[in-house]
Amino acid sequence: MRTLIWFRNDLRIEDNPAVHAAARRGTEGTLGVFFITPAQWNRHGWGSPKVSFMLDCLKSLNHELESHGIPLIVRSVPHFSDISGVIHHLAERYQCDEVHVNQDVGIDETNRDTLVSEFLSQHDIKMVSHEGNSILPPKLIRTGTGGPFSVYTPFRKKWELHLREAGLPDPRPLQVHTRLKPLREPLPHTISEFPDWEHRSRWQGGSKAAEKRFNQFLEEPIEDYHTNRDYPAIDGTSSLSPWLASGTFSSRTGIRTLIKKHGLDFDSWPQGPRTWLNEIIWREFYRHVMVSFPALSRDEPLQKWTELVPWRDDPHSFTAWCEGRTGVDIVDAGIHQMLQTGWMHNRVRMIAAMFLTKNLLIDWRLGERFFARHLVDYDFASNNGGWQWAASTGTDAAPYFRIFNPERQTENWDSEHAYLETWLPRAPGSLEPIVDLSRSRQQAIDAFKTARTEYEHDNTKIPALFTPALASA
CATH class of the missing domain: 1.10.579.10 (DNA Cyclobutane Dipyrimidine Photolyase, subunit A, domain 3)
Structure with a gap:
């Protein structure tokens, strides 16, 4: 079997369920694909800072994939609605039986995935979804009556209880493929719809840069995070948000590292790591809310x-x-x-x-x-x-x-x-x-x-x- 990985906001290979599953299933080889969708990004309000950083992350991802024998294909289409035909053509061309993705939140992303999955299914190609952008699936944590949470604290308590019981095991080692040759396709440095960001050099895209920043955070700032994070003149936060947003760093990786050091009894953690965990759970909470209340994706307030x-x-x-x-x-x-x-x-x-x-x-x-x-x-x-x-x-x-x-x-x-x-x-x-x-x-x-x-x-x-x-x- 040959498989295709469709990358979105998950531009990494480590701790990436879609990548690991596709590589394991792709006994005859695995390819990756990423779609640049300028009109859609513009409709969603993106700017040059995010796009420039994402393109840099894409280059880093390409190098990582090459080292594991996974060629990366990059295609540009205006809108999400244009993806179905292109991804079907690629799957047919490279004889891929499955397309693996990590789930996205947002109503447009959900509708996009439904349309693509149905289109591929009509051509006997299976689209397989994984949870790779959150530590726990956004719909997993529910209230006692089975509904979604709209208040953080009870959500956090139930989220922690579930993680404490389930644990966070290490991902399987990623297989290296040798059946497919690198495509050597040039990757765009800029796209015309988004001017190159003049402050681009301030941020280094990719998983290696994210890992370096996380390790720096662990060396000292995390111990005083609970006090220093509120002082804007102090480098007291992780500053990992750009890598988390692009998926070049997994929050699962970060929390697993802390669990290995401090255990699963979160209330016994030192204050710094404990407070950082709380902030990661806020991120999980907002994803839970987006999935549970789709109207928020249409500019509507919850209240x-x-x-x-x-x-x-x-x-x-x-x-x-x-x-x-x-x-x-x-x-x-x-x-x-x-x-x-x-x-x-x-x-x-x-x-x-x-x-x-x-x-x-x-x-x-x-x-x-x-x-x-x-x-x-x-x-x-x-x-x-x-x-x-x-x-x-x-x-x-x-x-x-x-x-x-x-x-x-x-x-x-x-x-x-x-x-x-x-x-x-x-x-x-x-x-x-x-x-x-x-x-x-x-x-x-x-x-x-x-x-x-x-x-x-x-x-x-x-x-x-x-x-x-x-x-x-």
């Missing part, structure tokens, strides 16, 4: 009543936020960090998101789309979950009346202004804020309170589906 919030149509303020010139220093510093590096410290992401959605009362979907365009670690489930948390519209959302004060956040986490001085292109305090923090906070609370009251009185007043314009900043 339906928040569709009645009177978001302000204020292009001037939104542009100021996008360009890092709101006069609120920590917000502006975070935006400049993202525009220059493709990455923003997580606490600053929360501060910037809450300022936009509460103090400026601008729709969270505009901020979500802006982040998607500029983040090298853009991941739909995590980005959507984070924005809905900040805007009080989603799962486990911050109560609408609990609003971060950016000045107090700066005092708590950047009191010496080390972060501000690194990323702010002006002296701290030199630009007048575009909004009064106290007054705008109260206006936001009043707006949310009124929306909730209106919904409780008449829940048929939900407006038409929101279609945000993409920010060009």
